[in-house]
Amino acid sequence: MNREENLENGIRINKYLGEAGVCSRREADREIEAGHVRIDDRIAVCGDRVMPGMRVFFHGEPVLPKEKPVLIAFNKPRGIVCTAEKREENNIINYINYPSRIYPIGRLDKDSEGLILLTNQGDLVNRIMRAGNFHEKEYVVTVDHDITDEFLEGMRRGVYLEELDVTTRRCMVEKKSRRTFSMVLTQGYNRQIRRMCMAFGYRVRRLVRVRIMNIRLSDLEPGTYRDVTGAEKRELYRLLEGSYSAPRGDGRTVSRKR
Helix, strand or coil: CCHHHHHHHCEEHHHHHHHCCCCCHHHHHHHHHCCCEEECCEECCCCCEECCCCCEEECCEEECCCCCCCEEEEEECCCCECCCCCCCCCEHHHHHCCCCCCEECCCCCCCCEEEEEEECCHHHHHHHHCHHHCCCEEEEEEECCCCCHHHHHHHHHCCEECCCCEECCCCEEEECCCCEEEEEECCCCCCHHHHHHHHCCCCEEEEEEEEECCEECCCCCCCCEEECCHHHHHHHHHHHCCCCCCCCCCCCCCCCCC
16 A cells, blocks of 8 residues: 555554554454554554554554655755755755655765765664775766876875864775766765865866765766665665674774874
């Protein structure tokens, strides 16, 4: 049953209990017949439907519907801000207008474009984002003047960022054209790529994230999103096996300039 049907016709009480993880539908029928289930202020009967706004109780305890896991890939246009803060006029949540509550996994700064994942699963956010898990994110970057071998090698070795007092990790950098390169990072300091380029006298003209782990931007149109499902989702979860979500240090490489 899709969301629109649920809103109009409600959901059968046994299915409601099953989807909330309380018990199986068959067991729910038995509990309903025994009088152990209430909808609002009355005892439920088999076949009852739970409408939006109704409250369900199982053995006197309130039952909350379990949210269906959501994971979408969005091609963020330039100018959209990766925040759920409603006071931000161009916030990503209002822009997407997804039918249920979601939030971005990490961020792209306002002037950057490309792939960002959004979900309703807090643990997934932490496992993807924590730098200590060393998960890859790939970017295509265009700068304001011709790329030199010295610039490429310096970016690969890691760059000391004075404003943050950190040295970035070694990373993969590949020249794509005269003024465009790709790079793969496993950490995400604030405006990291822009700061790294500025350390060598370059300014970023365009920055597009094209991959997060195994999820690729591909031909997703700017301003549109798609569900992450099937083999792509299974591979993501395989890559996340063993990743930690609780804070325990972020595995950063930090050094002071000498």
